[in-house]
Amino acid sequence: TDAAGDFILDELAGVGVDITYIRQDGSTPTPIVFQRNVLDRNGRRTHRFAMTCPGCGQWLPRFRPIVRADAERTKAGMTAKPAAFFFDRVSPGILSLARWAREEGAVVMFEPSSFSDDKAFRTAIELCHILKFSKERLGHVKDFGNAAFPAIVIETQGEQGLRIRWHDKWTNFDAFDAPRFVDAAGAGDWCSAGFLHMVSQRGAAGLDAASKKMIERAVRL
Numbered sequence: 001t002d003a004a005g006d007f008i009l010d011e012l013a014g015v016g017v018d019i020t021y022i023r024q025d026g027s028t029p030t031p032i033v034f035q036r037n038v039l040d041r042n043g044r045r046t047h048r049f050a051m052t053c054p055g056c057g058q059w060l061p062r063f064r065p066i067v068r069a070d071a072e073r074t075k076a077g078m079t080a081k082p083a084a085f086f087f088d089r090v091s092p093g094i095l096s097l098a099r100w101a102r103e104e105g106a107v108v109m110f111e112p113s114s115f116s117d118d119k120a121f122r123t124a125i126e127l128c129h130i131l132k133f134s135k136e137r138l139g140h141v142k143d144f145g146n147a148a149f150p151a152i153v154i155e156t157q158g159e160q161g162l163r164i165r166w167h168d169k170w171t172n173f174d175a176f177d178a179p180r181f182v183d184a185a186g187a188g189d190w191c192s193a194g195f196l197h198m199v200s201q202r203g204a205a206g207l208d209a210a211s212k213k214m215i216e217r218a219v220r221l
Helices: 003-014 068-077 092-103 119-127 187-199 203-208 212-220
Strands: 034-039 045-050 084-087 107-110 130-134 152-156 162-166 169-173
Touching: 068 092, 084 092, 084 187, 092 107, 092 119, 107 119, 107 187, 107 203, 130 187, 152 187, 162 212, 169 212, 187 212
Parallel strands: 084 107, 107 130, 130 152
Antiparallel strands: 034 045, 152 162, 162 169
């Protein structure tokens, strides 16, 4: 219940997002990250993220995971089966929702930004149908891209495009040449959103029946 939280709710509601299950709480400040658009040493546009206030230098509020009670409240309130569930962090509450969504027939997509060799992280890998990660962030983790459980593994490679593993075979896709480049922040998020939108229309059953042509169309979108 702060200015940033109200702003986010207005933004989401304004574009038609169902905000029924968002709960505002005075004890939890809204996470904030500052993005700076800069030029790299070669004069190319890039961006940096800052976790401190540019005015006073204080640390900004960080992400806090939902708790099990929030997860149970959401599950109890759902009136329709979910078609897709996306998560990029691991916590007991989030894993509870992921497991429930999978049992309900949803496509589950996990996109970690960091790696942790613990039981919770391994459970997240086992629960997802689609594992997507950045080579820049997690490419150094040995055999991470060869995880046995996900039906689909996507490794983004920045300017080099991405590669996708489907039916145990890797396929490379070149990046597009943007006619006018302004800001690449969020490109990976839109890649995830477009792909998930295409493959989750009929839930996990639809993903199981997907053709190679459909998967390629989803990647291109």
